[in-house]
Amino acid sequence: MASLAELPRAAAAAAPAAGPLVPRVVRVERVHRETRDTVTLALRLPPGDPALEYRPGQFDMLGPLGTGEVPISVSGGAPAAGTVEHTVRDVGGVTRLLCGLRPGDELLLRGPYGTAWDAEDGVGGDVVLVAGGIGLAPLRPALLQVLAARDRYRNVVLLYGTRTPRDLLFSRELDRLRRRRDVVLEHTADYAEAGWRGRVGVVTDLVGRAPFDPGTTLALVCGPEVMMRLTATALVDRGVPASRVRVSLERAMLCGVGLCGHCQLGPLFVCTDGPVVSWDTAAPLLVIRER
Amino acid sequence: MSADRLEVLAADDFDVLVRALAEGGREVLGPVLRDGVIAIGPVESAADLPQGWTDEQERGTYRVQPRADAAWFGYAVGPQSWKSVLFPARALLWSGAKGGVGEHGVEVSAPDRSAAARPRALLGVRSCDLAAIGIQDRVLLGRPAVDADYAARRADVIVVAVTCGFPAGTCFCASMGTGPAPRTGYDLALTELLDGEHRFLVAAGSPRGAALLAALPTRVAEDADRVAGEQLVASSVARMGRWLDVGPVPAALRGALEHPRWDDVAARCLSCGSCTLVCPTCFCTAVEETTDLVGASAARTRVWDSCFTPGFSYIHGGAVRQTTRSRYRQWLTHKMSTWVDQFGTPGCVGCGRCITWCPVGIDLTEEVGALVGAHVDEPQRQDR
Numbered sequence: 277m278a279s280l281a282e283l284p285r286a287a288a289a290a291a292p293a294a295g296p297l298v299p300r301v302v303r304v305e306r307v308h309r310e311t312r313d314t315v316t317l318a319l320r321l322p323p324g325d326p327a328l329e330y331r332p333g334q335f336d337m338l339g340p341l342g343t344g345e346v347p348i349s350v351s352g353g354a355p356a357a358g359t360v361e362h363t364v365r366d367v368g369g370v371t372r373l374l375c376g377l378r379p380g381d382e383l384l385l386r387g388p389y390g391t392a393w394d395a396e397d398g399v400g401g402d403v404v405l406v407a408g409g410i411g412l413a414p415l416r417p418a419l420l421q422v423l424a425a426r427d428r429y430r431n432v433v434l435l436y437g438t439r440t441p442r443d444l445l446f447s448r449e450l451d452r453l454r455r456r457r458d459v460v461l462e463h464t465a466d467y468a469e470a471g472w473r474g475r476v477g478v479v480t481d482l483v484g485r486a487p488f489d490p491g492t493t494l495a496l497v498c499g500p501e502v503m504m505r506l507t508a509t510a511l512v513d514r515g516v517p518a519s520r521v522r523v524s525l526e527r528a529m530l531c532g533v534g535l536c537g538h539c540q541l542g543p544l545f546v547c548t549d550g551p552v553v554s555w556d557t558a559a560p561l562l563v564i565r566e567r
Numbered sequence: 568m569s570a571d572r573l574e575v576l577a578a579d580d581f582d583v584l585v586r587a588l589a590e591g592g593r594e595v596l597g598p599v600l601r602d603g604v605i606a607i608g609p610v611e612s613a614a615d616l617p618q619g620w621t622d623e624q625e626r627g628t629y630r631v632q633p634r635a636d637a638a639w640f641g642y643a644v645g646p647q648s649w650k651s652v653l654f655p656a657r658a659l660l661w662s663g664a665k666g667g668v669g670e671h672g673v674e675v676s677a678p679d680r681s682a683a684a685r686p687r688a689l690l691g692v693r694s695c696d697l698a699a700i701g702i703q704d705r706v707l708l709g710r711p712a713v714d715a716d717y718a719a720r721r722a723d724v725i726v727v728a729v730t731c732g733f734p735a736g737t738c739f740c741a742s743m744g745t746g747p748a749p750r751t752g753y754d755l756a757l758t759e760l761l762d763g764e765h766r767f768l769v770a771a772g773s774p775r776g777a778a779l780l781a782a783l784p785t786r787v788a789e790d791a792d793r794v795a796g797e798q799l800v801a802s803s804v805a806r807m808g809r810w811l812d813v814g815p816v817p818a819a820l821r822g823a824l825e826h827p828r829w830d831d832v833a834a835r836c837l838s839c840g841s842c843t844l845v846c847p848t849c850f851c852t853a854v855e856e857t858t859d860l861v862g863a864s865a866a867r868t869r870v871w872d873s874c875f876t877p878g879f880s881y882i883h884g885g886a887v888r889q890t891t892r893s894r895y896r897q898w899l900t901h902k903m904s905t906w907v908d909q910f911g912t913p914g915c916v917g918c919g920r921c922i923t924w925c926p927v928g929i930d931l932t933e934e935v936g937a938l939v940g941a942h943v944d945e946p947q948r949q950d951r
Contacts, residue, residue, distance in 0.1 A: 295715040297869075298661045301673045341663050341673050342858035342865030367883040382673045384663070528882050530854050533712030537851030538872070538879060540901065543908035548712075564824050566893035 296533045299337070299345070299384035300325060304377045305359055310445045314410065315375045316351060316363045319385065327387050328355040332395065332417035333524065333552045336387030337532050338362060339370050340377070346370045347529045347547070349414035350388065363413035363445060389532040391552045393418040393496050393522060401492030402431040404516075406507045408479055408499020409438055412445050414524050414551075415498050426458055433460040433486050437479025437503070441465045441472045460487055479503065483510040490515030496552075498524040505562055508555045521555035541567060572777075574785035575792050576757075578639075578765035581613045584755075587779055588688035588725060596652060597690030598645065603631060605645040607652060610690055617642060624735035624808075624919065627928035640691055640759045643735035644918050648696050648847030649689055653724070654703060658683070658716040660854065662866040677715070684719040692728045692753065694746030695738075695918040699847030700726070701752050705910050706850050716869070725775065728753035732799045736808035737919030739932055743813055745916045747803040755779060758796045768796045809922075811932045813903070813913060819939035820904040824896065828937045833892035835927050840873030842921035842929075843898065848914045851879070874898050903935060 302325075306318040321328050327336055330350045339345030346368070353360035366375040377383065395403060395418040403422050405415050422429055434453065438444055444463070453461050462482045464475040475482075480503065493516045497507045504523040511521050527539035527546040539546035542561045544553065561567055576584065588595045589611070599608035600617040610616065616639040623630045624643060634641050663675035692700070707714040708721065728749035731740070740746030749756045754776030758768040768788055771777035788796075843849040853872035858865040872879060875894050880887035888894045906914035915931070922930045 295677060296712045297715070297867075298677045299675055301675060341665060341675075342856060342862050344854070344856045371883075384673070384675060526882060527887065528880050530852070531712075534710060535707070535712055535714055535850075536853070536872070537874070538853075540897070540905070542900075543905040545909070548710075566888045566890060567824070567897075 296386065297531060297535075299339075299386045300327075301382055302327075302385045304379050304381045304383065306379055307377060310363060310447075311443050313367075313375070314363060314365045314443075314445060316361050316413075316446075317374065317377060318353065318359045318361050319383075321358055321360060321385075323358060327360055327385060328353075328358065330355070330360060330388035330417075331392035332421055333393035333414060334388040334390050335414075335532070335551065336360075336362065336385050336389070337529075338364075338374060338383060338385055340373050340381070340383045343373050344370050345384065345386070346374075347389070347532060348374075349524070349551070351413035351416050352420060353417075363410065363416075365410045386532060390547055391550055393524075393552055395422050395494065395496065398422070398494030399425075399428045401429065401494060402433065402488040403429050404431075404433045404435070404486065404488050404493055404495040404511070406435045406479060406483065406495065406497045406499070406511075407437070408503040408507075409443065410445070411497075411499035411503075411524070412436055415496055416446060418496055423459070430492065431460065431488050432458065433488055434462070435479055435482040435486055436461070436463045437466065437482075437499070438463070439466050441469055441474060462486065478506075480506040480510050483507060483514065493520060495521045497521065501526065501562065505559075508559065512555065518556035518559060519554050522552050523555060523558050524551045525553060525558060526551065572770055572780075573788035573793060573796075574769045574780060574783070575788050576767045576769050576783055576785045578613070578767065580784045581639075581767065583783055584727075584779075585610060585612055585690070587782055588690065588727070591686065593686040593688050593725070595688045595690055598640070598642070600631065604629065605631060605642050607645070607647050607649070613639060616640070616691075621733060622735060624737045624923040626737065626922050626930050627925055629923050636761050637765070638733070638759060638761055640729045640757075641733050643731060643733060643738055644693055644695065644920060646845050646920065646924055648845070648918070648920070649692060649700055650703065650847050650849075652687065652689065653700065653720045654707065654714075654717050654850065656871045658869045660867045660869050662864070664864040666863060680716065680719040683716050684722055686723040686725075687720075688725040688727060690727045692726050692749070693731050693740075693918070694728060694749040695731075695740040695743075695916040696847055697726065697728050697749050697752045698740075698743075698745035698916040699918070702848045702910065702912060702914060702916070703850065705912070706848075709910075725779070726753045726755075728756045728772075730756070730758040730796070730800060730803070732759065732803050734803055734807050735919060735923070737922040737930075738807050738917065739809040739811050739919060740917035741804045741807045742810040743913070743915060743917035747807070748800045758799060760792065760795045760799065762795050766792070768792060809919065809930075809932045811917070811935060813915075816935055816939055817904040817907040817913065820900050820935075823938045824900070826938050828934065829892045829896050831937075832895055832929060832934050833890065835929055836875075836891050836895050837927060838875045838891045838894055839926060840875040841924045841926060842931075843873040843875060844871065845920035845924045846902075846914075847916060847918060847920070848902075849873075853879075874901070899931070899934060899938075902931075 351363040530536040534548040597610035707717040731747040
């Protein structure tokens with residue numbers, strides 16, 4: 277886990293000389309099991325690798341040799357120390373192999389790709405992060421960025437929904453956050469279990485009474501598409517302008533650089549025009565079924 | 568075609584041009600009769616051209632037929648576009664292996680692209696296909712991420728365009744503003760004239776084309792030659808099998824995403840992807856990863872893909888576009904509307920291939936007309 281001081285530099289990455297579709301070989305430094313189906317991989321990158329220059333919200337293409345690759349958002353890391361982290365949930369062929377990697381294993385990486393959260397646009401106002409499930413992973417570097425300059429923001433609110441109480445990512449870090457007085461953290465589980473004394477329900481329900489001023493809020497939302505749609509709608513209903521609500525879209529991505537065509541959503545190439553887009557752009561595209 | 572530099576090349580001297588193109592080992596590719604179609608193949612002399620052949624095309628129909636005259640370029644377009652040369656269906660992206668001796672146990676390297684980069688001359692490029700090459704240049708070269716294989720293939724290409732004098736029933740380049748005469752993007756533009764002496768009007772469109780032209784045994788075009796060329800273009804426009812008023816289409820389609828016509832066309836569409844394969848601008852690709860039996864070496868290959876396959880939009884949990892309705896809508900709205908948002912031009916050049924090669928005869932111009940109420944004129948439509 278990165279300490280809060282180890283922040284990515286928000287510099288544009290230079291394209292590697294071999295071309296955008298040729299991956300680099302990187303090594304697994306540490307593996308941290310987050311939940312029964314999710315691990316965080318800390319990857320050791322060579323000095324000067326463009327993926328060290330990621331901006332929160334961007335993603336890399338990852339995969340072991342010979343297995344294909346998948347887009348995985350950067351979830352943190354210590355770029356100054358030469359590592360970046362990716363939090364991977366085992367949902368398919370490549371992610372299963374990624375979740376089974378051990379320290380010292382090598383894999384292939386391309387990136388960083390896509391647009392960023394640009395949390396600094398929230399300076400001077402409230403920042404509300406709303407995460408559903410694995411959606412906390414892409415938001416984590418943005419949260420760390422905000423906390424590293426905590427005095428430049430007003431309220432900092434993290435609303436986090438998981439399927440069950442045990443599906444919590446970054447649990448030790450969230451425990452530390454809970455003890456901070458300058459951060460509001462609300463966690464809710466879709467389904468309770470015996471002994472769970474926390475909140476039960478969907479994360480959207482937390483938006484209504486969370487402490488933020490809609491007029492000064494920048495909201496960053498990441499989770500399943502239906503969760504983002506309902507959350508963004510709830511935020512807009514509370515008065516946050518749609519242009520100040522940002523979501524991270526997910527579509528099939530094979531190249532990450534706008535060439536393969538798979539991620540298209542209306543006029544967007546989600547890999548290069550996204551994954552982070554503002555809600556005023558995303559909303560009209562997502563209302564059309566199967567767009 | 569600029570009027571001030573028009574020359575005339577006798578058909579008997581055509582091989583001088585072919586030899587000039589082939590100089591230095593350059594591969595000359597042009598139209599050849601093969602497998603019952605006019606395809607793209609090596610051309611060593613005018614004898615390789617489809618002399619005296621034409622193509623008859625309608626929705627779902629293509630036939631080569633003998634012509635009454637001996638025209639060498641007396642056809643419209645074959646199933647292959649130049650995409651098959653400049654953006655082939657398969658291209659190696661990289662290969663890698665375990666067991667390296669360097670810093671890493673795994674090593675990955677970009678392929679040798681010298682074969683892809685071989686100098687080529689494209690002979691007989693139609694204006695629609697010329698426009699398509701321009702569009703692929705924007706898509707594959709004109710943005711921050713460049714397709715390395717396309718860049719290699721595109722680096723040294725001489726384009727010899729030929730005015731389309733005999734459009735097919737499925738053609739609508741005149742309405743798309745892309746033909747039938749080549750306007751830009753060529754080194755040399757030819758117009759084949761069959762009245763009297765069999766000859767070609769020749770115009771240069773680049774310094775390289777001008778140098779080629781200067782070395783040919785040509786004479787200055789006379790008024791009669793120019794008039795014959797203009798008449799050919801005019802008669803070609805008049806014979807254009809279809810027409811699509813494209814102007815209002817991009818905006819109108821934006822407002823037609825839930826039109827009942829999508830259900831109508833989905834009931835006919837087989838979701839086979841033929842249209843995307845023959846389309847000269849469709850650029851979507853998938854990747855194939857191959858390994859040896861023990862997984863010690865691997866290679867990744869870029870292959871043409873089609874937005875009509877169920878796997879195209881697959882993310883964990885299922886495909887975004889489950890239905891043929893949504894897949895046809897994606898293809899047509901991308902081609903005619905969102906392509907404009909992305910690249911400043913429609914992705915359609917009016918070549919008509921998607922109409923000809925659709926196994927159930929779905930006609931893009933007809934579907935667009937039904938969706939947006941655009942004027943669709945099909946003088947050669949045959950009820951079938």
